[in-house]
Amino acid sequence: MKISRYRNIKNKALYIGVIILSGLTAVPLIAILVKVILKGWRQINFDFFTQTTPTTLDAIYAINAGEIIPGGIANGIIGMLLMVLMACVIAIPIGIICGIYLAENTKSHLASIVRFLTDLLQGIPSIVVGIIIYIWVVIPMKSYSAIAGGVALSIIMLPLIVRSTEETLKMLPTTLKEAGLSLGASYSSVVFRVILPSAFGGIFTGILLAVSRVIGETAPLMLTALGSSAVQWDVTKPASSVSLLIWEFYNDPNLQNMIWSASLFLLMFILILNIFAKRISNKWRI
Amino acid sequence: MSDKLFKIILSSSAVIILLISGGMVYSLTSGSIPAFKEFGFFNFIFSPEWNATPGNEEYGALTFIVGTIMTSLLALLFCIPFSLPVAIFIGEYFKGKRIASVLGTIVDLLAGIPSIVYGLWGFYVLRPLIVSLGLSEQGFGVLTASLVLAIMIIPYAASLSSEFIRLVPGELKEGAYSLGATRAEVIQSIIFPLAGPGIFSAYMLALGRAFGETMAVTMLIGNANIIPTSLTDTGNTMASIIANQFGEAGGLKLSSLIAIGLLLFIITAIINYIGKLIIKRRNQ
C-alpha cells in the first residue's frame, strides 16, 4: 500500500509540476508584451511613421515641456524595408532553386555536402555574418551601406528558405511529378508548372518566416549598415533600420521614450507576419 | 528549357552555397592571421589581456571565451526547468489537443521577439528587480544576462524536444501501461530513454544559439573585460566585444576581433554539429 501511495503522489506531482512550469513560461511573454504596449503606445501617431528621428535637443525641449517627443522612425522603416527587399531579391531565387536541387537529389554526394553546409550557415551567429559582410562589402566599398546590410540579411535568410523549400517539396506526393512527366513534359516544365505551384503555400510561408526573423536583427546591421538619421534612398550610403534605431535610442538618455514605441512597432510587424504565415500554411495544405 | 540547362541551374545554386561557406571560412581565417601571428595562436586563445593603448597593444580571447561559455551554460541550466515541462506538456500530456498548440504558439512568439527587445526588457525590468533583491549593485552581470538568455532559448529547446517526445511510439507506452505503470513512470522509463538523445541534441542546438546571442547579452552583462568569478560579477562575451568595439577598430584590434569571430564560429559550429549528428543517427 505504501508503495502505491508514493507512486500515486509522484504521478500527480509530475502532472501538476509540468502544468505549472509550462504556464510560467507564458509569464515573460506577457510581461514583455505588456511593458512594450503600455510604454509604447503613447508615442505612436501618424508622425511616428512619417518623420525621421529627432535629435537629442528636440527631445530635451519636448520633455521639459511635458510633450511627447516629436519625430518618428521613418528613416528606420524605410531603411528596414529597403534592406529586407534587397535580402529577398538575393535569397529567394537562390534559396528556392537550391531547395529544389536538394529535394531532387536526395542521394548524391554533392547534395549531402550542400545540406550540411546549409545547416552550418543556419547556425552561424548573426554577428559573425556581420563581420563577413564587413570584409566582403564594406571594406571594398569603403563605406557602410544599405547594400551591405541587405547582403548580410540575405545570408541569414538563405538557409531558412532552402530548408523550408526542400521540406515542402519532399511532402508532395511523387505521383504528381510522375503524372507530369508521363505526359512527356520536360523536367523543368514539370517543376515550374506542376510542382512549384503545388508547393507555393509552404514556400511562401518559409519566406515570410525568414523575413520576420531578419527584421529584428540588430548586430549584423551595426557592422554593415551603421545607421542614419535621415531617410536614405541611396543604397550605397549608410542606412538605418528600426532595430538599429532602438539601439540608438537606448544609448541616448533623452530619447528613452522612443524605445518602447519603436519596439511596439517592431513586435506588431513581426506578429502580423507570423499570423499571415500561419494562415497561408493552413490554407494551402494539399 | 532543356533538361541539361535546368540541371545546370540547379547545380549552380549548390555551388553558390559552397562558395559562400568556403568564402566565409577563408575570410574569417585570413582576417585573423595578423592577430594570430602577432600573439601566437594558443597565446591568443588563452590570454586574458585586452589592452588597446597604442604602442602597447595586447589582445587575447580568454576573457570572452569564458564569459560566453559561462553565460550560455548557465542559461541552459536555467532554461531546463521550464523547457522540459513544456516539452512534456506538448509532446505527452496534452499531445494533439488544442491547449498544446496554444502553448506551442506562445513558445513560438517567444522565439519571435528580437534580441534587442529582450535586452531592453532585461535592462528596464529585470535589472531593477535584481538590484532590489540586493543581489548586485547595478544589476548588470552574468546572472542577469544568463536569465534573459535562458528565456530566449526556451523555445528552441522546447519545440525540438517536444517533437522527440511526441514521436515515441504509442505501442511501447501501452506496453508499459498494461503492466500497471503510472503515467509518470511511463515518462520516466519509456519516453525519456527513447527520446533522450533527441532531447540532448535539442539542448545542444539551444546552447549553440546561446553562444551567438549578441544584443541582449551586450546590454546586460556589464561589458567589463574581466573574467567573472561569481554570478554577480560583470564580464563580457565574444559576441558583445565584437559588437561594442568593431565600429572603430582597425589594424591589430580589428584582426583580433575577427579572430574572436572565427573562434565563435568554430565553437558554435561544433556544438550545432554534435546536435544535428544525434538527430541524424536517430533518423537512421
Next chain:
Amino acid sequence: MENLVEDAILRLKNVSISYTPGKNAVDNVTADIQKNSITSIMGPSGCGKTTLLRAINRMHELYPGIVTSGEILLAGKDILKMDPTEVRRMAGMVFQRPNPFPTMSIYDNVISGYTLNGIKKNNNEKDEIVETSLRNVNLWDEVKDSLTKKGTFLSGGQQQRLCIARALALKPDILLMDEPTSALDPITTTYIEDLLVELKNNVTILIVTHNMSQSARISDFSMFMYLGELVEYERTQKMFTNPSDKRTEAYLTGRIG
C-alpha cells in the same frame, strides 16, 4: 506465342529489367501487343508487371540504378533509344491513384499535356481538344459547366476519368494503365471498365491488374507473369478456360498469389 497477334502496335523483344545487378525483376520478356485491343498483365505481387509497364514509357529513367535491356518497338520506333519525353507523348499513362494536378482547373488539366510541352494551340483548338477528350471518357456532360473549377472536388471515379482524358488528349499510340481501378469502389470500377471497352477502338490499352476477374471481364489478351518471367500470353478466353502452364493454372485457381 508466335502469330498470336496480327497487327502489333507494341513489340517487346527480350526485355529484361533489373534494380540490383544480377537480379532481374523482369526476365527476358518477348511479346507483341495487338493494336486496338485491351491486353492485361496479371500476376501476384512482385512478379514484375508494373516494372514492365513503366519501362514502356521510360519512367525508370527517374530512378538511377535501374537497367533495361532488350528492344521495345512502339509503332515501329525503337523507344529505348529515343528521347524519353518523346516516348512519353506516344505512350500515355494512368496511375493507380487518380492524380489530377491540384492547382489547375479541369480544363487546364485536360490540356496540360500540351501546355507542359510548350505546344501552342489557339483557343478554339484547345476547346475542341478538351471537349473531345472529356466526351471520350463520358465526363463532358458532368463537368462542362465547371471547367474552370479545380479538379479536386470531383469524386474518385470522376478524377480517374479526368486523368484518362488528360492522357488521351495527346492522342497516344498506347495507353498504359497501372491498376487504375484498385483505389475505386466496385460500381465506379464497372463504369470505368465499360469505358475502357469503348475506348479500345481508338487506342490500344495495356492494363496491369491485380484483379484477375477484371482481366477476364474486359481484356482480349492476357499476360501472366510470375517472378519476372512471362509465363503465358494468350487470348483471355483461352487462358482462363484452358491454361497451358501449370503456374498459370495455379494462379487462376488461387493456389498462388
